[in-house]
Amino acid sequence: MTNTIIEIKNIGKKYKITHERGRYVTLRDVLTGVMKSPFKFLKTKIKQAAGLEAKEDFWALKDLNLSINKGEVVGIVGRNGAGKSTLLKILSQITPPTTGEIRIQGSVGSLLEVGTGFHPELTGRENIFLNGAILGMRRSEIARKFDEIVAFAEVEKFLDTPVKYYSSGMYVRLAFSVAAHMEPDILIVDEVLAVGDAEFQKKCLGKMRDITEKEGRTILFVSHNINAIQQLCQKSILLEKGKVVMFDTTEKVVDYYLNESKESNAVSEFNINYGKDVQVHRITILNQKDTPSARIPISEDFSINLDLKVNNDVTGVIITLHFFHQGEVVFISSISDQTEKLSDFKKGDYSIKINVPKFLLNVGHYHFDVTVDKVFVERFDIRQYIVFEIQDINNPKTAVYNGQNLGVIAKILDYKVLKNENK
Amino acid sequence: MSKLTIIKPKKVFSLDDLREVWQYKELLYFFTWRDLKVRYKQTSIGIMWAVFQPFVTMVIFSIFFGVLLKVPSNGVPYPIFVYTGLIFWQFFSAALTETSNVLITNQAIVTKVYFPRLILPFSSVMTKFVDFAISAVILVGMMFYYGYMPSLPGILVFPLLLIITFMASVGGGLILAAINVKYRDVRYILPFFIQILLFVTPVIYPASIAEKYSWVLALNPMTGVIQNARAALLGTTPINWLLVFISFTVCAIILAIGIVNFKKSERYFADTI
Numbered sequence: 001m002t003n004t005i006i007e008i009k010n011i012g013k014k015y016k017i018t019h020e021r022g023r024y025v026t027l028r029d030v031l032t033g034v035m036k037s038p039f040k041f042l043k044t045k046i047k048q049a050a051g052l053e054a055k056e057d058f059w060a061l062k063d064l065n066l067s068i069n070k071g072e073v074v075g076i077v078g079r080n081g082a083g084k085s086t087l088l089k090i091l092s093q094i095t096p097p098t099t100g101e102i103r104i105q106g107s108v109g110s111l112l113e114v115g116t117g118f119h120p121e122l123t124g125r126e127n128i129f130l131n132g133a134i135l136g137m138r139r140s141e142i143a144r145k146f147d148e149i150v151a152f153a154e155v156e157k158f159l160d161t162p163v164k165y166y167s168s169g170m171y172v173r174l175a176f177s178v179a180a181h182m183e184p185d186i187l188i189v190d191e192v193l194a195v196g197d198a199e200f201q202k203k204c205l206g207k208m209r210d211i212t213e214k215e216g217r218t219i220l221f222v223s224h225n226i227n228a229i230q231q232l233c234q235k236s237i238l239l240e241k242g243k244v245v246m247f248d249t250t251e252k253v254v255d256y257y258l259n260e261s262k263e264s265n266a267v268s269e270f271n272i273n274y275g276k277d278v279q280v281h282r283i284t285i286l287n288q289k290d291t292p293s294a295r296i297p298i299s300e301d302f303s304i305n306l307d308l309k310v311n312n313d314v315t316g317v318i319i320t321l322h323f324f325h326q327g328e329v330v331f332i333s334s335i336s337d338q339t340e341k342l343s344d345f346k347k348g349d350y351s352i353k354i355n356v357p358k359f360l361l362n363v364g365h366y367h368f369d370v371t372v373d374k375v376f377v378e379r380f381d382i383r384q385y386i387v388f389e390i391q392d393i394n395n396p397k398t399a400v401y402n403g404q405n406l407g408v409i410a411k412i413l414d415y416k417v418l419k420n421e422n423k
Numbered sequence: 424m425s426k427l428t429i430i431k432p433k434k435v436f437s438l439d440d441l442r443e444v445w446q447y448k449e450l451l452y453f454f455t456w457r458d459l460k461v462r463y464k465q466t467s468i469g470i471m472w473a474v475f476q477p478f479v480t481m482v483i484f485s486i487f488f489g490v491l492l493k494v495p496s497n498g499v500p501y502p503i504f505v506y507t508g509l510i511f512w513q514f515f516s517a518a519l520t521e522t523s524n525v526l527i528t529n530q531a532i533v534t535k536v537y538f539p540r541l542i543l544p545f546s547s548v549m550t551k552f553v554d555f556a557i558s559a560v561i562l563v564g565m566m567f568y569y570g571y572m573p574s575l576p577g578i579l580v581f582p583l584l585l586i587i588t589f590m591a592s593v594g595g596g597l598i599l600a601a602i603n604v605k606y607r608d609v610r611y612i613l614p615f616f617i618q619i620l621l622f623v624t625p626v627i628y629p630a631s632i633a634e635k636y637s638w639v640l641a642l643n644p645m646t647g648v649i650q651n652a653r654a655a656l657l658g659t660t661p662i663n664w665l666l667v668f669i670s671f672t673v674c675a676i677i678l679a680i681g682i683v684n685f686k687k688s689e690r691y692f693a694d695t696i
Contacts, residue, residue: 027606102430133453
């Protein structure tokens with residue numbers, strides 16, 4: 001008997017890129033379009049049907065083949081747009097593939113977001129049941145594990161308080177706790193550890209390790225946190241541009257990913273989604289001369305440019321950059337650090353330039369995430385894993401002392417040397 | 424061993440889908456429970472809201488249409504005449520509106536978790552059914568007050584009328600929900616459309632007012648429901664079994680089209696929302 005639990009054959013996922021400018025497609029626009037120029041409409045329809053019209057397609061995944069064995073914990077790494085999330089969405093049956101077939105033996109539980117379906121008006125107790133049911137747990141199962149869930153989340157005192165009064169930490173703890181008590185044969189996890197405080201993240205990792213070691217569960221785990229992947233997964237998959245580049249032991253894959261395949265993109269663009277109130281649709285890393293580059297000499301200032309699309313007027317917004325080095329947070333910077341208040345945006349396009357001084361970060365590879373939030377209420381947008389490299393060029397630190405340059409901060413401190421004259 | 428799931432590009436409606444909905448019946452219950460709980464928590468008068476709305480509408484309609492305009496009411500007191508029509512109408516229109524928006528209001532869940540999407544429209548109709556049941560208590564009170572007793576065939580036909588309303592709102596709602604995902608302005612057109620529909624349905628007047636053209640009204644399945652609800656509870660006219668049958672068939676077809684179409688477009692929801 002074969003041990004394969006997930007068999008992925010020739011999976012492909014195609015998205016149509018629409019160059020439509022404006023809001024959603026509205027029925028009104030389509031109807032007026034037909035009224036105004038019925039022949040043009042007919043012509044494009046016929047062309048489309050005949051396949052003559054060149055439509056721009058984007059293959060998020062192409063000819064993907066994988067087989068995963070029972071009890072394996074597999075990490076999935078890759079840059080933005082490599083197709084990681086699309087693959088998880090197909091595996092979780094949220095969106096169907098365009099081509100290919102997947103055979104899965106056993107039940108699938110997917111955790112693409114913590115707290116899916118949490119309702120702010122409902123109490124902690126009520127949300128545990130609701131969220132559990134949404135994640136596919138039976139009521140009896142939730143009832144049985146209820147105490148365990150509450151204890152893990154450490155929210156005993158607030159069980160009968162609506163979750164809208166919870167701190168963001170409590171909210172995340174409760175949400176993760178419910179999810180961690182699912183018992184599917186296969187668990188699919190997407191970047192959920194990016195939330196919560198460091199201590200709780202550790203606890204979650206521990207819980208996930210327990211699940212795999214004791215219960216022999218199969219887990220697919222996407223994370224930008226390389227440390228977490230190294231701790232949890234024996235094997236990893238590296239995706240690039242919708243294809244599997246490598247499927248090997250985590251050690252080899254991470255090594256290759258961090259060193260060989262480091263292609264830092266200075267400009268990251270994202271499809272415009274009019275459903276979001278605020279969206280970061282382009283992130284550009286600019287060097288001192290304002291040309292896009294993701295390789296920055298340590299001795300030069302550089303800047304990060306965020307292009308924002310605000311689809312509806314919003315108030316109380318905070319935009320935050322989270323800088324990481326090898327999966328650990330280096331520092332967090334918010335627009336409110338400077339303004340000391342939350343920002344309001346009117347509908348329209350904005351661009352925000354953030355200057356990063358020279359000699360702030362040491363030589364090495366870094367990445368950052370951008371989040372746009374209405375504080376504690378709503379996450380408008382999150383863009384993760386924008387990679388850049390600080391290069392060892394014109395570096396006085398290594399000019400005289402050519403040894404190892406440890407640490408992540410390269411700030412040059414002020415040294416005042418005074419010679420004490422002995423009388 | 425454990426169950427085998429096959430994920431493939433093409434997916435059309437099959438009986439397995441209904442079986443799946445049945446497997447997820449607990450989720451159906453939870454969604455309904457959530458919607459009721461949240462709504463009654465948010466409004467200060469809570470559960471009274473379900474009674475308040477049709478009751479006040481009934482009072483206003485009775486004053487303007489019954490007393491001032493003297494709209495005929497098949498010989499029964501106008502308040503009870505209009506209230507019978509209203510609670511069915513509100514069940515239908517609220518369920519239709521809710522169902523057609525159900526994918527948009529639940530988009531956070533739809534894009535993150537798998538479950539049979541058909542659960543959502545079903546649960547929104549269940550929610551509205553609870554409202555219906557609550558407002559029906561007033562109707563029972565009014566029947567005592569005015570001294571009406573439903574006939575035996577009336578009691579038998581009543582569940583059938585509810586099923587027809589259920590099918591009409593879910594079926595219509597499913598069709599609209601699929602369109603709504605693609606064209607977001609549908610939800611702004613809908614309230615207007617429903618308002619128009621109120622006037623071509625014999626809610627505030629009897630179907631007999633249209634005289635020889637009353638068959639035109641019969642094309643609207645809610646006509647059959649409301650007319651027969653009055654017949655069943657108030658004995659305004661004998662129960663028109665033919666009309667019940669026609670309404671039932673039409674609604675069953677609408678429901679079938681709704682489900683098949685919803686299923687067909689379901690796979691694009693997560694990508695387009």
